[in-house]
Amino acid sequence: MQKKIATLKEEIQIEVQKVFLQENENLRQKLFELKMQFLGKTGKLTDLLKSMKDVAPELRPEMGKYVNELRDYAEKLFAEKERLAREKEMALRYEREKIDITAPAIFQKKGGLHPITLIQNELIAIFTGFGFTVFDSTEFETDYYNFQALNIPEDHPSRDMQDTFFIHKNLLLRSQTSAGQVHVMEQQLPPIKILTTGRVYRSDSDATHSPMFHQMEGLVVDKNITLCDLKGLLDAFAKRMFDCNTKTRLRPSYFPFTEPSVEVDLSCVHCHGKGCKICKNTGWIEILGAGMVNERVLQTCKIDTAKYSGFAFGLGIERIAMIKYGIPDIRLFFENDIRFLKQFNSAKGEK
Numbered sequence: 457m458q459k460k461i462a463t464l465k466e467e468i469q470i471e472v473q474k475v476f477l478q479e480n481e482n483l484r485q486k487l488f489e490l491k492m493q494f495l496g497k498t499g500k501l502t503d504l505l506k507s508m509k510d511v512a513p514e515l516r517p518e519m520g521k522y523v524n525e526l527r528d529y530a531e532k533l534f535a536e537k538e539r540l541a542r543e544k545e546m547a548l549r550y551e552r553e554k555i556d557i558t559a560p561a562i563f564q565k566k567g568g569l570h571p572i573t574l575i576q577n578e579l580i581a582i583f584t585g586f587g588f589t590v591f592d593s594t595e596f597e598t599d600y601y602n603f604q605a606l607n608i609p610e611d612h613p614s615r616d617m618q619d620t621f622f623i624h625k626n627l628l629l630r631s632q633t634s635a636g637q638v639h640v641m642e643q644q645l646p647p648i649k650i651l652t653t654g655r656v657y658r659s660d661s662d663a664t665h666s667p668m669f670h671q672m673e674g675l676v677v678d679k680n681i682t683l684c685d686l687k688g689l690l691d692a693f694a695k696r697m698f699d700c701n702t703k704t705r706l707r708p709s710y711f712p713f714t715e716p717s718v719e720v721d722l723s724c725v726h727c728h729g730k731g732c733k734i735c736k737n738t739g740w741i742e743i744l745g746a747g748m749v750n751e752r753v754l755q756t757c758k759i760d761t762a763k764y765s766g767f768a769f770g771l772g773i774e775r776i777a778m779i780k781y782g783i784p785d786i787r788l789f790f791e792n793d794i795r796f797l798k799q800f801n802s803a804k805g806e807k
C-alpha cells in the first residue's frame with residue numbers, strides 16, 4: 457500500500473511537469489483534466505481512498521494518514537500549478553496582443569461622392585441660394601408630359617431631336633427634365649421657382665453624349681418675368697460655379713416649349729475667352745438651353761398668361777462637370793474606374 461502511495465505521488469509529479477513542458481495556452485484546462493484523473497470522482501487517488509476499506513484494520517490508521525497526506529499534497533500542488541498556469545497564460549496573451557505604438561497607422565480607405573453627385577450638389581446649393589426649391593420628378597413619363605404638354609405634338613419635327621427610349625407607345629424614359637415643369641405647374645400656383653434634377657435618357661452615344669445622363673432644370677413663373685431676369689440669374693450662377701470673371705452670352709435657338717429660346721454660352725473657363733483647344737478657339741463654351749416659357753405651355757397648365765410669364769433653363773450636369781474638371785470624355789463618368797473617381801475626393805490617408 458505504501459509503495460502504491462509513493463508511486464502515485466511520483467506519477468502526479470511527472471504528469472504535472474509534462475503538462476507544463478507542453479507550454480500551450482490551454483494549460484489550465486489540461487491541468488484541470490489531469491486533476492480529475494487523480495482527484496475526480498473516479499480518479500486514481502479517490503479510488504485509493506475508497507480501497508482503504510480493504511486494508512487490514514490494524515494498518516488502516518497509518519495507511520489512511522499517508523493517503524490523506526497524499527490527497528492534501530496533490531490538492532496543494534494542483535492549486536499552486538493552477539496559479540502558475542494562469543500567470544503563464546496571461547504572459548502568452550500579453551505577448552500575442554502586444555501593441556507596437558510606434559508602428560505607422562493603418563488608414564481606413566474612405567469612399568467618396570461621385571463627381572456627378574458633387575456637381576449636382578453644388579448646383580443645388582447655388583440655386584437654392586437664389587431661392588429655388590427642389591422638385592423631385594419621375595424618370596418614367598407619359599408621352600403627354602415629355603412631349604405634348606411641352607408643345608411637342610405627335611407629328612412635330614422636334615421629336616426627331618430626341619431619340620427617345622419608349623417602354624410602350626405611351627410610356628417612356630424621360631428625355632429631358634423639362635417634363636418636370638408640367639407636373640410643377642399642374643400642382644402649384646405662381647409664383648413658382650423650382651429646380652428639378654436627375655437622370656434623363658436618349659439614344660445617343662459618343663465622347664460627349666451618353667444614353668443616360670443628368671440634367672437640371674430651372675423654372676420661374678411670376679408676374680413681370682423677362683429674359684433679363686434669366687440673363688441676370690445665369691450670370692450670377694456662372695460666376696459662382698466657375699469664377700467671378702466668367703461671362704455668359706445668349707444666342708438665339710429653338711425649343712418648342714420656350715419662345716424666344718436661347719443657347720447660353722460661358723466665356724471659356726480655361727483660357728478666359730482668349731481661345732484654346734477646349735473652346736475650339738472661340739473663347740466660348742455652350743452650357744445650357746433656356747428661354748421664356750412658351751405661352752402655349754403655360755396655358756396647357758392653366759396659368760393665366762395675361763398675368764404671368766416665366767423662364768426655364770436646362771443644363772447637362774455631365775457637361776458642367778466636364779468643363780469644370782477638364783474631362784475630355786463623358787464615358788469616364790460611367791466606367792467606375794476607381795483611379796478616375798478617386799481624384800474628386802481627396803480623402804486623407806487614401807492609398
Ligand code: FA5
Pocket residue numbers: 631632633634658660661664665666667668669670671673711714742743744745746747768769770771772773774775786
Ligand atoms: C434640353 O434638353 C432642354 N430641355 C433644355 C431646356 C430647358 C431648354 C428649359 C429651354 C428651357 P438640350 O437637348 O440642348 O436641351 O439638352 C440640354 C443639355 O443636356 C445640353 O446642353 C447638354 O449639355 C446635355 N445633353 C444633351 N444630350 C446629352 C447626352 N446625350 N449626353 C450628355 N449630355 C447631354
